[in-house]
Amino acid sequence: MDLKPIKTRKIYEEIVDQIRELVARGELKPGDKLPSERDLVERLQVSRASIREALSALEMMGLIEVRSGEGTFMRRLRSESVVAPLAWMLSIEKGTVTELLEVRKILEVHAAQLAAERAMPEDLRELAEALEDMRQETVTPELGGVADLRFHYAITRATKNTMLMLLMDSISDMMQQMLKTSREKLYKGKYTPDILYLEHVQIYEAIKSKDSVKASEFILEHLKGVEDELRRHI
Structure with missing residues (x-):
């Protein structure tokens, strides 16, 4: 039974x-x-x-x-997006904010480890540019989270794993929307633009130093912190 x-x-x-x-x-x-x-x-x-x-x-x-x-x-999905149908399907199935964060932990923790092992100079430049935009946002906070998304996506590209990049593509629309909506809620709690920026600096420095253990630890700590804070608002 x-x-x-x-x-x-x-x-x-x-x-x-x-x-x-x-x-x-x-x-x-x-x-x-x-x-x-x-x-x-x-x-x-x-x-x-x-x-x-x-x-x-x-x-x-x-x-x-x-x-x-x-x-x-x-919400209207961008019609030009190749992954829009999959993103929409994921949205109407059983995706929740916490489930999306769980998926991000599954994908991004190992992605950070691979990025530390495989990142090329051009990948590090892309991460540094996204990080600089995040630093500027500490002065004039931008709730859209565009630089944040660019940073995490650059980590995925640095893995040189095509399947992993396709998986990130499939949830990128939802990630962008979640970042845009969650920023305001995060800033009302323990997180500030400065704290978010410093957490990303730690991740970048670990990848740059080719320390795969630290890279995965820092990104897991970051995602767990964001998840815990968002749970307080949902």
Whole structure:
């Protein structure tokens, strides 16, 4: 008899699942506007706090975008993106913010190790350029996280592993959306632009020194710290 333990689910998770199911059935499409918070409260018979938690999670997953003064809309993926169909499929399946962070740990910890072993001078230059942009953002914080994403993607390229690069391509849209949305939340907690920058400096120095053990340790510590902080807000 195949019996499984009963798991207690939070209300916002049920809301997220309902929205994802509507997307999967084609009842919600990119560009569609979601009902207002008040309307969702009345329809779902839940608290406004639960609705906001669900919307925050959906935004981090890259499924929705909030337009100031207009409302909340299903997100349009870039039509020119080769990996858009896969990214969209991953979004509407069982991807959550914490699951995406778990995937990043699986991929990036070993990627940092390989990068330390295989990085060429041009890879180190690319990492240094992304790092310099991050340093400038400590003066004028940019919530988009573009330099952050460039840094992590440069690590993947330095591995010289084509399959790993393709896997990173498939989640790059979601990573960019998560970085954009999570930055504001991170800055409200223990993380500041300076701390994020210094953590990336540690990773870079380890890769530059060809210390694969330290490189993987530093990036794991960084991703765990981000995950712990985001869990406090979701």
